[in-house]
Amino acid sequence: MRAGAKRIQNDPWWLRAGAIGFTLLFLGIAVLLPLTAVFVEAFSKGVSGWWAAVSDPDTVSAVKMTLLAALGAVPLNTAFGVAAAWLVTKHRFPGRHVLVSLIDLPFSVSPVIAGLVFVLLFGAQGTFGPWLLAHDIHILFAWPSLILATAFVTFPFVARELIPVMEEMGTQNEEAAVMLGAGGWTVFRKITLPGIRWGLLYGVILCNARAMGEFGAVSVVSGHIRGETNTLPLQAEILYNDYNFTGAFAVASLLTLLAGATVVLKLWLERKIAR
């Protein structure tokens, strides 16, 4: 229920004006100003300067690596998220709450530590390092570790969005379908999926935004090889540290557009879900 006109009139004018003024000022400085600055800096040498940075072979390679990392991590975590939500909302078993907490665990692990655990496993001095070296398999400082690190940090996203949605749906429809003789796959496709599709898409979009924008975890495992293992956020970092600010912000502007698209899609989905 939204606040009615009566309640608004209850608030003294100075409270109302103060709260709105404060919110405008705060969000203006904290969010709107940085967003504006990205594009002003990105186009500080005009459209041609922006295009030169964006079409640079190293940037194009970074776009490809970013897409690869997301394409590897997001489908895996989507399948996992659906399975996890199905498991904890349609079934009751001991340890269910512990499992939900474990799924959320990567949220409170620093991305840098998420990268470090894979260095410890696959690095030259790591657990599997010597064996991998002997068999000439490259995981660290190569695309497999980019996918692994990205998958680690985006691990809970889809599950987190789906669990409340499926919890609210209950289990009656599925139970009825099973009673009528439907198989597990049919029940999921015909009964569950139609009810969760927007929630699922919502989770996938958030997961994807984080996957494409991940910095800390990827930074540890990528090795920062230009034109090879750099993703877009890493490319922005390298250009920035080279004092190539226009280039860095041109790359940043691509990522900001991604963030903008994510927010717009999220709003659109929220309206769909509310309906």
Next chain:
Amino acid sequence: MSRPIPGFRLSLGIVVAWLSLLVLIPLAGLFLKASSLPPSRLWEVLSSSRTISAFRVSFGCAAMAAGINAVVGPVVAWTLVRYTFPGRRILDALIDIPFALPTAVAGITLTTLYATNGWVGRLLDPLGIQVSYTLKGIVVALVFVGLPFVIRTVQPVLEEFPAEAEEAAALLGASRLQTILKVILPSMAPAILTGALLSFARCVGEYGSVVFIAGNMPGKTEILPLLIITHLEEFQYGEATAIASAMLVLSFGLLLLGNRMQARLGKGWTR
């Protein structure tokens, strides 16, 4: 009786396998590696002044940012839920930007804005306030990163707050301000604490948005994640592992404590 819904074994298998392979086994490996260090070496790493300072910076700045968001967030949430004004929907959408914007972008942008020749830094410099490359800069970056958490947890609670409670308070003679501070705010407290905890958890380990603006002076503005990376780059795996494990233990402990506090707070006010 209804037959159980199928897919229990399959989904349990997928969940346990992926959770173990990707999260649990790698994390267990981290703690195993840390425990293989001789205790004296472990102590030496963790008690060095550089490590202690990094702990202070990371946890202190994260707590400060969470505190700022716990004060600012409810005001913003209140404004967005209770008042209608032109641009409200756009402001509401802006709240999600720190979630969606890659941290490295936030990092380089905030550093540029708050540098002494930046749009904001230029105004603060004559006042003798330096933000970029100081602890203040770290807090600014973390406030940005943690901004959505409190607002997004308080908003739904505020939307569903029963109008009857406010009317009752007004009928009993409370002024509007008294109603807000003594009736509405206390029932928001659990949500505010939840949001602040989420913000804190996110900010303690934050790297991308902080590393550019921090200046990274060892012993002064160096954060834990950067110290871990520094040790890794010098091939000091033992040091990196020791610090990472201690950091995880400390942040899990604090979060557990926070959850307990929150459970008690929730009970206290929903009698």
